[in-house]
Amino acid sequence: MDEESLLLSLELASGSGQGLSPDRRASLLTSLMLVKRDYRFDRVLFWGRILGLVADYYIAQGLSEDQLAPRKTLYRWRRRPGWLRPQDDTEEPGASEGQEGVGASLNCMEWSLLPPATEEMEMQTSVVKGRFMGDPSHAYEHTELQKVNEGEKVFEEEVVVQIKEETRLVSIIDQIDKAVAVIPRGALFKTPFGPIRVNRTFEGLSSSEAKKLSSYFHFREPVELKNKTLLEKADLDPSLDFMDSLEHDIPKGSWSIQMERGNTLVVLRSLLWPGLTFYHAPRTKNYGYIYVGTGEKNIDLPFML
16 A cells, blocks of 8 residues: 555555554654655555564565555554563563664654565475564574485485575565455556556556456466457557456455445455555555565465355
C-alpha cells in the first residue's frame, strides 16, 4: 500500500484483521515519508508485517520511476515486551513496551536495508521450515551430507550449515512478491521506450471488471506472457497488458475474491500465501495490497481445493 494513502489503505484492508493502533499508524506514516526523502524513492510502499515468535518484522519497499525495476526492501523489527535472550535468559535492555530491537531504531523511525534476493538464497533457505523467530541475527542449523575426497577415497560427511534469519527474510519476501503481489489492470502503463510508469489517468476498474480475476496482474516482470503465441496476444493492449494475469495462476482456485462494504470494495485474498490481502474500491484510484502473516506457504493447497 502506498505511503501517500497509508491511513485510508489500512482502513480499507482492516476487514481482514490487518490493523494497527493509531500511534503505530502515525509513527509508520512519518517514518515512511522520511524513507522516501532520504533514499530518494519515487514511491514507498508499506509491504506488511511478518509475525515472529518473539518479534514482528515490519517491511517497506522503495520503487524507482520505472515501477518494475528491482525494488529496495527495508525492514525494522519490533520486539515484544519481556523478551529473553536464549543465550543467558536475561531480559534485553530497553525491552519495554513500544521500543524496538537492534537492527532498527528505538524511536520507531529508522529502517534497515535488506540485500537483494538471489537464487542461492532461495535454495539455501528452502530447508528451513516453521515460524520466524523474530531476531534477524538468529541462526538456523541444518545438517547436510557433503562429499569429501581423501586421496582416492570419496565418502559422505555430515556438515552443520548455519542460515541467518535475515537471509530467510529476504528470500520469503521475494517469493511472496513474485507469487502474489497484485496490481489492477490499467494502474501502470508501458511507455514506447520501455520503462513502466504510474498511470495518472487511472480512475479505477468498473464494478463488473473488478469482480474478474482477469482484471488483475502480478506486480512483477512477466513470466507466462512470454510463452503466449501471437494469436493469443492479438487482443492484448501492449501498453496495458504487459504483465501476467491472475486468472491463469496455478493451482486454479488459489485466489478468493469477495465484494465487501455494500459492493463498494473488492478484496482478493491469497490461499497460497495466507495473509496476503489486495483491495480495490471500484471507480476510484484506491488500491493496494498488504501481507500480514507468518511467512509460511500453504503447500497443501492443491490437495485442499
